[in-house]
Amino acid sequence: MVALIAATLITAASVSLSYRSALQGSGDALKLMALGVAVSLEATLSRMEKGRETLFSDIITEGRWEGLAFIALCDQQGRTLLHSNVHLINRRMPDSQISQVAEKGTPLHDYTTLGTGERVFILYFPVHLPEGRAILKLALHTYPAEKILREARTQAALISFITLALWVMAFFFIRAMKRSERMEKTIAEREQMAVLGEMASILAHEIRNPLGSIKGFAQYVMEQDHLRSRQYLDIIVAESQRLETLTEDLLRYAKPEKTSPTVFGLLELAEEVMYLNRTAGPSSNRIRLTTDIPEGLTIKTDRDKLKQILINILQNAHDALSECSGFALSECSKTALDGHSETGALINISATEVARGNISIIIQDNGPGMDSKTLGSAMQPFFTTKTRGTGLGLAIVGKLIRALNGYIELQSEQGRGTTIKMTFPKETT
Template sequence: MHDTHIRGNYFYLIIVIIFATIVTAISAFLIYRNSIKAAEDSLNLQALGIAVSLETSLNNSYDLKNIFKEIITESKWEGIAFIALYDKNSMTILHSNEKLIGKQVQDRNLKKVIDTGIPSHAYITLGTGERVFVLDFPVHIHNSERVLRLALHTYPAQGIVRQARLHVSGMAFIIAVLWIVGYFFVRASRYSDELRMKMAERERFAAIGEMASVLAHEIRNPLGSIKGFAQYLKEQNTDDRRQGTDFLDIIVSESKRLEALTEDLLMYAKPVEVKCEDFDVLDLINEVVKSMQSHKNVDITVSVHEGIKIKSDSTKLKQILMNILQNAIDAESKVIDIKADFMNNKIAILISDDGCGMSREVRENAFKPFFTTKTKGTGLGLAIVDKLTKAIGGEVEIKSEHQKGTVFKIVIPKNLI
């Protein structure tokens, strides 16, 4: 339920950010579109005002030859690119560029205004590459119908569009920041929730560990008594009471198994106390191998150079190796190879076997407490290996494939301070 609630909060946050993004995007689009329309309306109004004033000026002047050139050079109206006057045949009567006077223009917008008498505006690109706003305005000059073409530079009016672009960029930046903050907020929240769950899990495991330690301690004493009396009764029995002896064998065997379980529980549950000492790795490995010699059907080979001395907890390392070797033996290995050598300022110990190996699922869960694939396993052997390895500052990893054997790699510091 708690996990579902957390996901719900993330979902609502993402929905809010998406909604804000959509609203902002629509708003930015409308602002930009309206700014373009406002800039065009501004140019159109400016051009109409100039066109009306020019029509009056042209009607009041009888010397039209240089009037457009004077308007451009005197900068009477700012923002004018050029001015031209055309007759009904699209012939240029006047132009601010005298070289174009007398030339006929083929232009659909101009012809449309000549035919309809309705003003029209458009954007055209000059030979210089500049894009200008053009107004074609029908005028009556000395009782003759003409078309006045007025071209305006768009840069001044485009200030509205530039401001809109800046505004849109700011909105895009805010949305980007919102997404980034939302991402890191979700990430931080998830990390916090995972940390809280891990802390709660550790507290549960600590409570279970304490309970297991107490139970194992309390069970061990009466269990020892049961095993002892069963062994005593077995020794007192005669051959004619063989059936009872078999039952006692079962009691002793199961008592030993429970005893091993309680030992594992105590070892896993109690805090690890590290005691450092100098020792030879080869000597320790040989000692461990010697203790495993009861398994006659397994060939254990050791390939370790002499003189590899380290400062660590020999008891913990011995327990680690014994648990891994026992795991290899339980995996029906016939050959187990142990190697050790320096790796930078650390010692790497490799334990390879030719047993049944592990599947991916088993390999990923191998170090979890109480996880086992054995019918009578405790699931604590490799969990203890992981705990003890970390206690002496090392790390352990597994490489294994099903039916292809397993390799345990233990890396520990040369000097545990």
């Protein structure tokens, strides 16, 4: 890409340079030719005493010098002494350039348009003849010079076209490369997922059976033996339940996702998951859950999967806020959420319809937030900063979001909180 930009700049500079030198070269060529003709005519005129009247017309008709449009010899007042068009001899033709050349005694050149509409190059050349000073006026056709310019322009257009074609090719090449890179990544991810999934489901099944027996027996003994071993049995049951959740998560993560979309209201779903979250833990009554979802906003997608996504994200926000809304309310829940004024431990779910028929769902908390390293790894399977976490919560979220054709963006700032934004198509088929 850098090489292409550099090549384009160099080409543009060289094209503009060569065009400019062609422009200058064409002007110089005309000037040189006119001067050559003028010097030679001055010599001829000095030698001739008779028969001058037809000299210029003869030169034009014989085509002695290619490109001559007309020749005139004027006195210092602008009267034509000789002209290639003999009818114009002895006429006064007002021309400010003639008086200028007569005054300064140096040649002058200019471009002018003839009555025929043709643009010509004109040289005013002071000559010294036996009878006194006069001015030679030579008009040259510009088409030979224009030919050089046309060629330069064609060359510039060709080079620009080639450069443009190179850019178009580079654009498609880069796009194809990026697409193949993405495909390779997806394939690698799928392969990884397949292996991981297989391992996870084997592991989950292997754990599930003995676990069922352990939990069952513990519960049975607990019912029999009321006092002595109750404390230990409580631990066995709680830990078995934890393992049970882990195996469920593993299976959920490993399972290939099939979606069955239905149309449902987002506010209703949010209230459902908020209710589950409110009853989730000891610090629940300290956390305020709010929604900003327009009534009647619907989406067509897999309800169970979206519900699971919201549950997992709300659980994380809840966990994060429990950390700081413990007994001493620390720094972390002091910031207000976007569009809200109150502080304290807060979680807000908002949803809106955005451009191109998409729905955006944002879950915000004003918990402790994440440092950049945690933020970078949060979606990875088995990444956790919690003593009793599995690290599968957000990995499952990621997987489910992919299954619903959505995407997720995580933003977090330490001490200010976390914002998770998800975008889903309004209708999944």
